[in-house]
Amino acid sequence: MRGEAWLFSGVALFFGVTCAVYAVFAPDPAGIAALALSGLMSALVAAFLWRQAHRSAPRPEDRKDARVQEVSGRRGYFPAGSYYPAISAAGTALLGLGTVQGLWLFLIGVGVLAPGVYGFVFQNPDPER
Template sequence: MRGEAWLFTGVALFFAVTCSIYAVYAPDPAGIAALTVSGLMGALIAAFLWRQAYRTGPRPEDRKDVRVHEVSGRRGYFPARSYYPAISAAGTALLGLGTVQGLWLFLIGVGVLIPGVYGFVFQNPDPAR
């Protein structure tokens, strides 16, 4: 997790430096707000990843001398085929169109998005988990 944490720490620092320079030379409140929020989001992800790195300890992927057999084992459930990403994408697109076209299309988007998200969450076939 340390590699990912360093990556997002760099992203947060980049947006912090960019925001400070932008605030001096172009006092546009919308640009300053966008750069500030971008930096805060990068810092939030970096803080989470640093916390996870210290909480779980080093992974085999974090070492340079790791062998392939050390990374074996179950890392998660990744289905071969799933329709839930397409359903969620269609629901999100309908939500976006519904904000422009009208409430009726927005409500249809909500009705399509909820089963997609529900399927993502409860897709694990293992009944013990």
């Protein structure tokens, strides 16, 4: 969790500095509010991750001397080749375009996205899971 905590701490610091600079050079209340809220939300996530990192034992990802064999159990099913990501991406793109162009394209996007999501959910060939 420490790596993720450092990442979100850096994001919170970036948004804090950006908000301060933006407030000095462009006194736009909407931009200041957006940057301040982005900084506060990322700081909230960083605080949660730091707390979890201190409460739990270090994961293998957090230790420098960790080995690959320490991770036990099955982590997931990752097929070698699958068309479902491309189908889902095309459906999502059509949904986005449909919100701008019209309901007909949005409905086509729903029709393309539904098989992609269905394939993602039921793609695992393992009958035990």
